[in-house]
Amino acid sequence: MQTQTLERMESEVRTYSRSFPVVFNKALNARLTDEDGREYIDFLAGAGTLNYGHNNPHIKQAMVDYLASDGIIHGLDFWTVAKRDYLETLEEVILKPRGLDYKIHLPGPTGTNAVEAAIRLARVAKGRHNIVSFTNGFHGVTMGALAVTGNSKFREATGGVPTLGGTFMPFDGYMGEHADTLDYFEKLLGDKSGGLDTPAAVIVETVQGEGGINVSSIEWLQRLEKICRAHDILLIVDDIQAGCGRTGKFFSFEHAGITPDIVTNSKSLSGLGLPFAHVLMRPELDKWKPGQYNGTFRGFNLAFVTATAAMRKYWSDDTFERDVQRKGRIVEERFQKLARLISEKGNPASERGRGLMRGIDVGSGELADRITGRAFENGLVIETSGQAGEVVKCLCPLTITDEDLLEGLDILERSIVEVLN
Numbered sequence: 001m002q003t004q005t006l007e008r009m010e011s012e013v014r015t016y017s018r019s020f021p022v023v024f025n026k027a028l029n030a031r032l033t034d035e036d037g038r039e040y041i042d043f044l045a046g047a048g049t050l051n052y053g054h055n056n057p058h059i060k061q062a063m064v065d066y067l068a069s070d071g072i073i074h075g076l077d078f079w080t081v082a083k084r085d086y087l088e089t090l091e092e093v094i095l096k097p098r099g100l101d102y103k104i105h106l107p108g109p110t111g112t113n114a115v116e117a118a119i120r121l122a123r124v125a126k127g128r129h130n131i132v133s134f135t136n137g138f139h140g141v142t143m144g145a146l147a148v149t150g151n152s153k154f155r156e157a158t159g160g161v162p163t164l165g166g167t168f169m170p171f172d173g174y175m176g177e178h179a180d181t182l183d184y185f186e187k188l189l190g191d192k193s194g195g196l197d198t199p200a201a202v203i204v205e206t207v208q209g210e211g212g213i214n215v216s217s218i219e220w221l222q223r224l225e226k227i228c229r230a231h232d233i234l235l236i237v238d239d240i241q242a243g244c245g246r247t248g249k250f251f252s253f254e255h256a257g258i259t260p261d262i263v264t265n266s267k268s269l270s271g272l273g274l275p276f277a278h279v280l281m282r283p284e285l286d287k288w289k290p291g292q293y294n295g296t297f298r299g300f301n302l303a304f305v306t307a308t309a310a311m312r313k314y315w316s317d318d319t320f321e322r323d324v325q326r327k328g329r330i331v332e333e334r335f336q337k338l339a340r341l342i343s344e345k346g347n348p349a350s351e352r353g354r355g356l357m358r359g360i361d362v363g364s365g366e367l368a369d370r371i372t373g374r375a376f377e378n379g380l381v382i383e384t385s386g387q388a389g390e391v392v393k394c395l396c397p398l399t400i401t402d403e404d405l406l407e408g409l410d411i412l413e414r415s416i417v418e419v420l421n
């Protein structure tokens with residue numbers, strides 16, 4: 001495989017090509033093929049961007065048809081037929097059946113664009129600057145999103161420019177199993193000398209993806225919503241990674257029956273891996289003045305088309321979400337077994353997750369790297385997350401076949417056995 005040009009010309013900032021140093025060429029559903037023709041099962045799926053698999057034939061066909069018909073590809077934020085279809089489908093297939101009423105802001109096409117827009121809207125709407133986020137939260141790497149992102153690796157890369165406007169609270173479980181971390185937040189809110197500037201909003205991932213597949217409990221989320229309501233604080237759910245079916249529901253917050261004021265989606269939103277993001281907001285929060293938050297790529301028409309196809313195909317009834325939950329249980333059971341196996345070899349390990357967003361905490365980044373490195377040699381693309389990269393995570397396509405899912409799990413098990421023996 002020719003990698004010289006790639007190594008010479010691409011900035012040192014590259015990451016995933018260090019873990020998987022081959023040249024990929026093709027992909028279909030949960031299988032990647034490198035240029036030598038070797039196949040890999042994909043348990044990374046674009047870090048949760050390919051929930052419907054690589055080159056999903058149904059979604060891709062909608063794009064091919066649209067291209068062939070000379071449909072508008074770029075139109076700033078013009079009204080287009082593709083945009084209207086997208087909004088209508090979002091309302092009919094996703095929002096109405098869930099009793100949700102949101103207006104939609106189409107910012108630039110990445111997750112961090114949506115987070116920037118969401119927190120800025122909260123500030124404009126509430127006239128307050130502070131945004132509360134949580135330990136180990138990840139919300140993107142532009143300055144605003146960075147201020148609510150826990151991981152210091154990213155924040156150190158500003159060249160010393162301080163990231164402002166965020167305050168961190170302990171996420172569920174951060175202080176151990178028996179502490180309810182919201183006691184601390186609620187106490188600060190009621191204390192004029194607690195030092196906390198009353199926040200405009202709280203931003204939270206219901207399951208922290210990059211932070212290590214940390215799952216907040218249903219009760220914790222419900223209490224968080226109550227606290228926000230009681231103190232006139234907006235609740236933003238960053239569903240960029242956990243949304244679009246990853247946890248077994250379209251929105252990850254559906255499990256808790258809560259209604260965020262603002263929601264961000266990106267990653268799998270386009271359905272095909274195209275860059276695309278939106279912000280959902282309660283209608284009365286739409287305090288934007290025309291053009292106050294702009295951008296050249298506001299709503300990508302090709303992504304409107306593919307996202308519409310994905311919603312129609314997978315979310316018109318509950319067949320798909322029940323299948324995701326079923327596969328989630330398969331991964332959960334196997335991960336529990338693997339965690340026991342790792343523990344028995346003297347490395348305390350545990351399993352966690354919701355739906356098909358699951359991980360095994362193996363206790364050290366070094367061991368996790370050895371496992372994922374060996375897995376790659378054995379034909380499985382799988383990554384780590386968590387503050388020290390100690391969690392081996394499964395983010396396989398939700399559309400993965402049972403055969404590929406089981407084969408991927410078998411490869412992971414074999415790799416763990418090989419590493420530990």
Ligand SMILES: *Cc1c(COP(=O)(O)O)cnc(C)c1O
Nearest residue numbers: 110111112138139140209240241
């Ligand atoms: C990936 C991610 C982001 C950032 O999205 P980008 O497209 O990388 O900017 C924000 N929030 C969460 C929860 C994410 O997983």
